Amino acid sequence: MYPTKPHSASSQRTPPIGSRKQFRCPGEVNTASTLRLSTLHPLRRRGTSPVPSPREDPPLFTTVSHPPTQTGALLLSLSYLLVHFLIPRMRNGANANMDSTENGGTFRSGIRAPRVHTSTTTTMAPSAYLQEITNSDQNARPHPSGILPSKRTYNGAVPDRDAKRKTLAERAGEPLAKSQLPAATPSVSRMTGIGIKPTSIASLASTHQPPTTTSSRPPTTIPGTSRHASTNSFSRTMGAGSRPPISGRAPSSMGFNPSTTRTTRSRPATAMSGRSAEEDGGPVDQKKSWDVDGRLHEFETQFKEMKEAFDTTLTDRKALEEAIQFAKNRSSDLEREQQRLVDQTTQLQAQINSLQNDNLSMQQEKQTLILQFEGERQKHKYELQDKSREHQHEVEEIKRGFKAEVEQMKWEHQQALEAMERKYRTEMKEQQAQNSKELQELRAKLGSEQEDMNLAVLRKDREIQELRSFMEGLKLDLDREQTVKGNLQKKMAEMSTTNITLEDRLRGLNAKIEFLESDSKQQSDSFAHMEARLQDALRVAEEAREKLIKEETERRVLFNKYQELKGNIRVMCRVRPVLGSSEGNPAQIGFPDEKTSAQIDVTQEEKNSMGMVSRKVVPFEFDRVFAPAVHNEEIFGEISQLVQSALDGYNVCIFCYGQTGSGKTYTMSSPDGMIPRATHMIYETITKLKEKSWTYTMEGSFVEVYNEELHDLLTPGRESDGKKRLEIRHDDSRKQTTVLNCKTVALDSPDKVEMMLKQAQNNRSVAATKANERSSRSHSVFILKLVGENSATNERCEGTLNLVDLAGSERLKHSQAEGERMRETQNINKSLACLGDVIEALGRGSGHVPYRNSKLTHLLQYSLSGNSKTLMFVMVSPLEAHLKETITSLRFATKVHNTHIGTAKSTKKLVKDRATDF
Numbered sequence: 001m002y003p004t005k006p007h008s009a010s011s012q013r014t015p016p017i018g019s020r021k022q023f024r025c026p027g028e029v030n031t032a033s034t035l036r037l038s039t040l041h042p043l044r045r046r047g048t049s050p051v052p053s054p055r056e057d058p059p060l061f062t063t064v065s066h067p068p069t070q071t072g073a074l075l076l077s078l079s080y081l082l083v084h085f086l087i088p089r090m091r092n093g094a095n096a097n098m099d100s101t102e103n104g105g106t107f108r109s110g111i112r113a114p115r116v117h118t119s120t121t122t123t124m125a126p127s128a129y130l131q132e133i134t135n136s137d138q139n140a141r142p143h144p145s146g147i148l149p150s151k152r153t154y155n156g157a158v159p160d161r162d163a164k165r166k167t168l169a170e171r172a173g174e175p176l177a178k179s180q181l182p183a184a185t186p187s188v189s190r191m192t193g194i195g196i197k198p199t200s201i202a203s204l205a206s207t208h209q210p211p212t213t214t215s216s217r218p219p220t221t222i223p224g225t226s227r228h229a230s231t232n233s234f235s236r237t238m239g240a241g242s243r244p245p246i247s248g249r250a251p252s253s254m255g256f257n258p259s260t261t262r263t264t265r266s267r268p269a270t271a272m273s274g275r276s277a278e279e280d281g282g283p284v285d286q287k288k289s290w291d292v293d294g295r296l297h298e299f300e301t302q303f304k305e306m307k308e309a310f311d312t313t314l315t316d317r318k319a320l321e322e323a324i325q326f327a328k329n330r331s332s333d334l335e336r337e338q339q340r341l342v343d344q345t346t347q348l349q350a351q352i353n354s355l356q357n358d359n360l361s362m363q364q365e366k367q368t369l370i371l372q373f374e375g376e377r378q379k380h381k382y383e384l385q386d387k388s389r390e391h392q393h394e395v396e397e398i399k400r401g402f403k404a405e406v407e408q409m410k411w412e413h414q415q416a417l418e419a420m421e422r423k424y425r426t427e428m429k430e431q432q433a434q435n436s437k438e439l440q441e442l443r444a445k446l447g448s449e450q451e452d453m454n455l456a457v458l459r460k461d462r463e464i465q466e467l468r469s470f471m472e473g474l475k476l477d478l479d480r481e482q483t484v485k486g487n488l489q490k491k492m493a494e495m496s497t498t499n500i501t502l503e504d505r506l507r508g509l510n511a512k513i514e515f516l517e518s519d520s521k522q523q524s525d526s527f528a529h530m531e532a533r534l535q536d537a538l539r540v541a542e543e544a545r546e547k548l549i550k551e552e553t554e555r556r557v558l559f560n561k562y563q564e565l566k567g568n569i570r571v572m573c574r575v576r577p578v579l580g581s582s583e584g585n586p587a588q589i590g591f592p593d594e595k596t597s598a599q600i601d602v603t604q605e606e607k608n609s610m611g612m613v614s615r616k617v618v619p620f621e622f623d624r625v626f627a628p629a630v631h632n633e634e635i636f637g638e639i640s641q642l643v644q645s646a647l648d649g650y651n652v653c654i655f656c657y658g659q660t661g662s663g664k665t666y667t668m669s670s671p672d673g674m675i676p677r678a679t680h681m682i683y684e685t686i687t688k689l690k691e692k693s694w695t696y697t698m699e700g701s702f703v704e705v706y707n708e709e710l711h712d713l714l715t716p717g718r719e720s721d722g723k724k725r726l727e728i729r730h731d732d733s734r735k736q737t738t739v740l741n742c743k744t745v746a747l748d749s750p751d752k753v754e755m756m757l758k759q760a761q762n763n764r765s766v767a768a769t770k771a772n773e774r775s776s777r778s779h780s781v782f783i784l785k786l787v788g789e790n791s792a793t794n795e796r797c798e799g800t801l802n803l804v805d806l807a808g809s810e811r812l813k814h815s816q817a818e819g820e821r822m823r824e825t826q827n828i829n830k831s832l833a834c835l836g837d838v839i840e841a842l843g844r845g846s847g848h849v850p851y852r853n854s855k856l857t858h859l860l861q862y863s864l865s866g867n868s869k870t871l872m873f874v875m876v877s878p879l880e881a882h883l884k885e886t887i888t889s890l891r892f893a894t895k896v897h898n899t900h901i902g903t904a905k906s907t908k909k910l911v912k913d914r915a916t917d918f
Ligand SMILES: Nc1ncnc2c1ncn2[C@@H]1O[C@H](COP(=O)(O)OP(=O)(O)OP(=O)(O)O)[C@@H](O)[C@H]1O
Pocket: 575, 576, 577, 579, 628, 630, 658, 659, 660, 661, 662, 663, 664, 665, 666, 667, 772, 774, 775, 776, 806, 807, 808, 875
């Protein structure tokens, strides 16, 4: 910013020469301020070019303001110059002997000629420049009126540095170049218009130099420029831009800025300018130049023009004054603001000083504290080091002590541990012995408890069985009671019918009585007769009923006696038909006795040692032989008597024996096989026996013997899946066999038998062999228990029908079985052999019968013993390929057939007796 000093009286003092602060007119701002304020000028703010056009307002720095009174003073000064200086000079000019020295030359009048600078002398030093100004100023005459300000107060309105660096000659010479002049400036145009050459006073001054002088005196300036060097004092003072305007002189007061004047306004031609023309024109023109009046007239004309220009300048000046005023106001505002800021800065500075003082004191205090702290720290450091050494020593001591203690404790603990280990080992051994002893006792106790439990279980099972039997008895009693009740109801119905009949008859009799009243005696005799006849009829009916029951009993006795006479073990043979030519050649089997159908002849081929093949017919005789054409119906006709025996309370066992594929299953379990037919027959018989006061319950179970193990065919899964193991229990008193954990199904309808057979067939173990893909490798036993009671006679019978489908009896070699299959075959053969042994033992009447040698014989113990009825079907394959096996089977059957097993006994008892059993 610019100096903030407010205006004061000192600021108006005359600045030293050469100072940038030039003088200022009274009441005006200094030059610097003027320059600064120039930036606030509206034109400047609008970005107007710094080089004004001739029509534009003059630059601000040329507008050093003057009061109006000074304007008049300027005019007077100019007039004064004209009257007292120029005109007399011009009048005396003819004789004037001008000293046209190049530098520092003066006129004879004593006025020093201005220095002329060429373009090559632009390196003038500032001191020389100032000296030149001073010299010029010294050459200037003091204004007589004293109005003009002192040269020291002149503000040179230095436009810029470049301008200042230029010499006066340069500044005077620059506008002289025609090419640099504006095309048409107001001044030029005006001067042109009035006939004045548009040349500067400096040029006039330069051209005014006498030729003789230039020729007589050696040039001191640079060649080529001396011609233009002005030696005319007028050109120095009035020449446009020839020198910096002197403060307070007309150029500045008139608003002529040296720099702008050079470029914008040419100084009007003066009387001196005519010299050039005169010189150019020759002697005539020189003579004319002494025409004072003419020159005066020209001066006047020029004066007028200058006055006009001056007026114009005044107008511009007013506008500039307004701008200056505005700038002044703005400056004063800024100064006030500056003052405020200065005050604020002062306050802040005071605060800063105060804070700095505080900071200083605190710094000092801090230094003091730091010193104290350092002292204390050192002191504590030494103390700490001492303490540390002491503690280290103590710690070492304690460590040593602890180490010794730890060693001691370790040793003691080791001793204690060893002692404890010994002690605990002894105790453990004792405890182990005691535990093992207790374990043994517990095991023994557990074994005995388990045995007791088993016995208890058996007892419970038996009780359950007995309770079940008792319940069945009760049920039978209930059924019997219901039957009796039904009979009674029937009797009551009959009685009511009889009563009705009797009532009818009574009514008839009453009618007859009424009819016979006339013949009373005859009628009463007739009535008595009829009554007697009725009683006779009733008695006869009762006698007939008793006779029927007696006859049924006798029939049973006779039937079973007949069965006994036929033998308790019977053997029948059945030959199945050939199923197709693909099966192979049929064997030669004959049935010679068609009447009795008890013989079968098998033709066997044999090779002798000579290799001759001979045919041999082997006859076999059995209770009955069924040819291939015989159906199951006819076969069942033969066994139905045994089924009846079961209903009568006998244990009946029917076997199917034979090789694989011989037709065992077909005979036993096919849809029209023995099992379905037997059950159907039983149902029919039971229904019929109801008329004879017999009621039956029938329940069945189906088991198989596979690899000498018993399996329930009505319960799926295996023992490994949680299936309970089956156990065979024999009741010797009742001659009954019970299979524990075996499912028993009450067969109260024929459909249940079919379902049971299907289920058993699915569960049956079937394995493939090379002999037959669906060969049965197990013995299946269908157990049918029949319990019948007669409500009329109080009889009770309990029989069992066992229908056994034996496994294939083929030989091991022929089956070519391996591994598991071989084991199966061995078990099958073993069980079949066992069966033969049992039968043989029974036939021999041996005291010991090896029932327990196989599961099968053990299961069928009471069905094979002396008080049972046994039928064995030996099944024969019709194929030649199976001939050997056929003969083996027939031989085994013959062996069985020749065995006589005791006499069968029924289990029939009176219900009363049975009741006493429990
Ligand atoms: N009397 C018959 N009439 C018609 N076909 C029969 C007769 N007997 C058996 N078959 C047929 O012979 C084949 C073998 O019979 P089956 O399966 O009953 O023999 P198997 O002795 O039971 O054999 P496995 O010991 O393998 O059980 C079956 O296809 C069966 O239908």
